[in-house]
Amino acid sequence: MTTxxxxxxxxxxxxxxxxxxxxxxxxxxxxxMPRGAAAQRxxxxxxxxxxxxxxxxxxRVGEWLAAAEAADGLGExxxxxxxxxxxxxxxxxxxxxxxxxxxxxxxxxxxxxWAEARAADDFAAFAPTLREVLRLKREEGAALSDGGDxxxxxLQDYEPGATAAQLTDMFGAMRPRLTRLIDQVRGAEAPAxxxxxFDEAAQMALTAxxxxxxxYDTTRGRLDKAVHPFSSGSGNDVRITTRTSLTDPxxxxxxxxxxxxxxxYEQAIAQEYLFTPLGQGVSMGVHESQSxxxxxxxxxxxxxxxxxxxxxxxxxxxxxxxxxxxxYRTVNRVHEGYIRTEADELQYNLHVLLRFDLERxxxxxxxxxxxxxxxxxxxxxxxxxxxxxxxxxxxLQDVHWSVGLFGYFPTYSLGNVYAGCLHEALRExxxxxxxxxxxxxxxxxxxxxxxxxxxxxxxxEPRETIIRATGKEPSEEPLMRYLETKFGxxxxxD
Amino acid sequence: MTTxxxxxxxxxxxxxxxxxxxxxxxxxxxxxMPRGAAAQRxxxxxxxxxxxxxxxxxxRVGEWLAAAEAADGLGExxxxxxxxxxxxxxxxxxxxxxxxxxxxxxxxxxxxxWAEARAADDFAAFAPTLREVLRLKREEGAALSDGGDxxxxxLQDYEPGATAAQLTDMFGAMRPRLTRLIDQVRGAEAPAxxxxxFDEAAQMALTAxxxxxxxYDTTRGRLDKAVHPFSSGSGNDVRITTRTSLTDPxxxxxxxxxxxxxxxYEQAIAQEYLFTPLGQGVSMGVHESQSxxxxxxxxxxxxxxxxxxxxxxxxxxxxxxxxxxxxYRTVNRVHEGYIRTEADELQYNLHVLLRFDLERxxxxxxxxxxxxxxxxxxxxxxxxxxxxxxxxxxxLQDVHWSVGLFGYFPTYSLGNVYAGCLHEALRExxxxxxxxxxxxxxxxxxxxxxxxxxxxxxxxEPRETIIRATGKEPSEEPLMRYLETKFGxxxxxD
Numbered sequence: 001m002t003t004x005x006x007x008x009x010x011x012x013x014x015x016x017x018x019x020x021x022x023x024x025x026x027x028x029x030x031x032x033m034p035r036g037a038a039a040q041r042x043x044x045x046x047x048x049x050x051x052x053x054x055x056x057x058x059x060r061v062g063e064w065l066a067a068a069e070a071a072d073g074l075g076e077x078x079x080x081x082x083x084x085x086x087x088x089x090x091x092x093x094x095x096x097x098x099x100x101x102x103x104x105x106x107x108x109x110x111x112x113x114w115a116e117a118r119a120a121d122d123f124a125a126f127a128p129t130l131r132e133v134l135r136l137k138r139e140e141g142a143a144l145s146d147g148g149d150x151x152x153x154x155l156q157d158y159e160p161g162a163t164a165a166q167l168t169d170m171f172g173a174m175r176p177r178l179t180r181l182i183d184q185v186r187g188a189e190a191p192a193x194x195x196x197x198f199d200e201a202a203q204m205a206l207t208a209x210x211x212x213x214x215x216y217d218t219t220r221g222r223l224d225k226a227v228h229p230f231s232s233g234s235g236n237d238v239r240i241t242t243r244t245s246l247t248d249p250x251x252x253x254x255x256x257x258x259x260x261x262x263x264x265y266e267q268a269i270a271q272e273y274l275f276t277p278l279g280q281g282v283s284m285g286v287h288e289s290q291s292x293x294x295x296x297x298x299x300x301x302x303x304x305x306x307x308x309x310x311x312x313x314x315x316x317x318x319x320x321x322x323x324x325x326x327x328y329r330t331v332n333r334v335h336e337g338y339i340r341t342e343a344d345e346l347q348y349n350l351h352v353l354l355r356f357d358l359e360r361x362x363x364x365x366x367x368x369x370x371x372x373x374x375x376x377x378x379x380x381x382x383x384x385x386x387x388x389x390x391x392x393x394x395x396l397q398d399v400h401w402s403v404g405l406f407g408y409f410p411t412y413s414l415g416n417v418y419a420g421c422l423h424e425a426l427r428e429x430x431x432x433x434x435x436x437x438x439x440x441x442x443x444x445x446x447x448x449x450x451x452x453x454x455x456x457x458x459x460x461e462p463r464e465t466i467i468r469a470t471g472k473e474p475s476e477e478p479l480m481r482y483l484e485t486k487f488g489x490x491x492x493x494d
Numbered sequence: 495m496t497t498x499x500x501x502x503x504x505x506x507x508x509x510x511x512x513x514x515x516x517x518x519x520x521x522x523x524x525x526x527m528p529r530g531a532a533a534q535r536x537x538x539x540x541x542x543x544x545x546x547x548x549x550x551x552x553x554r555v556g557e558w559l560a561a562a563e564a565a566d567g568l569g570e571x572x573x574x575x576x577x578x579x580x581x582x583x584x585x586x587x588x589x590x591x592x593x594x595x596x597x598x599x600x601x602x603x604x605x606x607x608w609a610e611a612r613a614a615d616d617f618a619a620f621a622p623t624l625r626e627v628l629r630l631k632r633e634e635g636a637a638l639s640d641g642g643d644x645x646x647x648x649l650q651d652y653e654p655g656a657t658a659a660q661l662t663d664m665f666g667a668m669r670p671r672l673t674r675l676i677d678q679v680r681g682a683e684a685p686a687x688x689x690x691x692f693d694e695a696a697q698m699a700l701t702a703x704x705x706x707x708x709x710y711d712t713t714r715g716r717l718d719k720a721v722h723p724f725s726s727g728s729g730n731d732v733r734i735t736t737r738t739s740l741t742d743p744x745x746x747x748x749x750x751x752x753x754x755x756x757x758x759y760e761q762a763i764a765q766e767y768l769f770t771p772l773g774q775g776v777s778m779g780v781h782e783s784q785s786x787x788x789x790x791x792x793x794x795x796x797x798x799x800x801x802x803x804x805x806x807x808x809x810x811x812x813x814x815x816x817x818x819x820x821x822y823r824t825v826n827r828v829h830e831g832y833i834r835t836e837a838d839e840l841q842y843n844l845h846v847l848l849r850f851d852l853e854r855x856x857x858x859x860x861x862x863x864x865x866x867x868x869x870x871x872x873x874x875x876x877x878x879x880x881x882x883x884x885x886x887x888x889x890l891q892d893v894h895w896s897v898g899l900f901g902y903f904p905t906y907s908l909g910n911v912y913a914g915c916l917h918e919a920l921r922e923x924x925x926x927x928x929x930x931x932x933x934x935x936x937x938x939x940x941x942x943x944x945x946x947x948x949x950x951x952x953x954x955e956p957r958e959t960i961i962r963a964t965g966k967e968p969s970e971e972p973l974m975r976y977l978e979t980k981f982g983x984x985x986x987x988d
Binding site for chain 2: 015017024039217222236
């Protein structure tokens, strides 16, 4: 006899397979799709979304769920699957389908409006659209919140279990330490930047080798060039993209290492979870913890860059830097800039904290769209010490709000915080880590992450995933200590 | 107020978009998919098929159809759409879903069994599976036939309106003329084959230019390498693949020209038909008429090969042939061989006629699987004049029957017959065609085909499509005259 749980999981696996197909379509669009196919592709994506939405809100799921939850003797995996499915189903039925389609319709147009406004450096051209998106997201948050905090309700889509209060405490402790550190770094002598040009085919060849060095399995993925670096897919088909810049090879290399972190997480999840709710990274924050620890704590470490220095000189010839130590300083060079995605390890979190505070105020109604540009610019001046010169370098720089992603930004910094916690635990578990990294051997580090974080997929809740790996409650302290030590040392602040 | 027709067409457009997505997945699998993703991809394809099947057999389609058909004042496009939807819906509901899933299940495994049996040259290893597929296809044909001819019922999936009786007459008239001509050619002196090796990157560069020469729009498609040449997709995203052989550049070039014929057909269909039943080639036979006229009547003509000769010498250096006339003879060299897909223009149809007669006998029960290998070998010896040496060169060479494609083979030769009819009409409409072809100008030919055949998509029934383009009832006579004249001349048989 087939149990309700088995019927439900078979249905979910099929939904998961369809979601993977929709993801493949997104990859196709960014890498190989002929440009004339763009309009038609919109219809194809919409058709897939419509199928997926109908399945997620299918009333039979509610019936199977109720029956499965009432059954005795469920194991850990079964309970975890039911928890995920329950959360997704309740979410789907709480939002009236009228509202869901309105959000889909408005945000699909809003992205184009945002892109045009950004190109024209004209926030006023985007404001009416953003007001509309915000109105709908407030309504959605209210429908999801059961009378609780509206922002918290939206946050659950990206970081189940997290609360704005918790994040506010964490980020509040980080902000003064970050601004103080950045102030000090600004006062010190800056390391040299790379100069010259770097063959783009050689960049791609080197970056492909480095992805494999970090454990990326190319028999179950592939690496291509695209305008934006991204990772997509799950299980045995997880693809990454990177980009090249003739004058900045670090853009290519560190984008690749970052995406390798995301992709390795997906590739490492236990095969038996494939296409079930457990078969993907458990949250945006935990996902980002993997990409960030690969990119920063490992990839930008003194030990690893000493090895990378040799690889780059082999690939491109002399870099014009005296030694590996100078190369390490160049890799970790702190530079002024307006753009989050181009920010260094130190300033990145300040960008996120700014957006987190503004979007909470937007959702609660303390801030309205009309006042957003001024609020952004004032906060930026305060935290970064210089003024935003134009909207495309300020309030218009990110796509997120235009497509309704409220509650997503904080997961970037939460990921950095989690990376800090994991890095501390990793160093305890692998005492000779630096010796390994200095010889280009990442297997100790990535093996530990695979075993302690990645293979579990969605089995444990996000916070619990980190606690199980580190043996401790997550805190910003390890990340802040790491940053203060690293940049204090780099900039001679001791 | 929305009419039943509008509701139905909106639903069909969504189904069409989903079918395009499934097609893109197939392209992905053959070109860019990492090899480790194969098993997972099977689940993804199955999930898409399950969604598509449910939509095609959705009872609401029956209701919308009945209401739409009863409405007054339908135009030509509306009536054509309803005709296609009615045919597909009736087909979907006539086949019990138990039988449909059994066919899907058995054929998905059977392809692997066939591939293994072919590799092992062991027909007995495939026979039990083929018996099972045949049993199911007989049952499906019976369900579809309403008591009429079972083979005819299966044929409708590929060539609506065609009948086995009609094809038997046509093919019966062709067979003796083909075997006589081949006998004569075998007695004459054979032209030289190409010798040497041909840079594969240069083959790809040349073949890409030639695809564009034949009108392929690469802003709405792309050309990649794959194990098997194919064309896939519709509307503004129609992709082709080709392959290269170091010693045989014609394999690459003529595969590309063939697939360009298929792809150009899809690209030329009126944009307003996109994702509706009219938005794709109307039948396998008409589709093949386009690929074959591009490949053979145009691509292997004396006029076009005189231009191609120059292009190839530019790409690869001297070919070791005295002149363009010798090159023309080499391109059209008739060679002995067992394999349909490698057969020349002359022998190809004999391969198809053999399969058509055998599969009709299999479906009717006159022939059983146990006697199939003997029947194949005897017929091959009779028609080709030499014996099959092993099953992989005989009864095991084609994948079609393993995946349940009974009724598909004859559309290859019907396509050749249609290409013959269209070629005759094209020569009347474009009197200086050879002058154009000799200068590498295909626009007169492809423009005429686009205007008279391709743009209509599924608007007219297959046979009617050809009649409208040529002004005549289709017949094998133009094809046979063309072959007898061309090869008589080439081999000095006059």
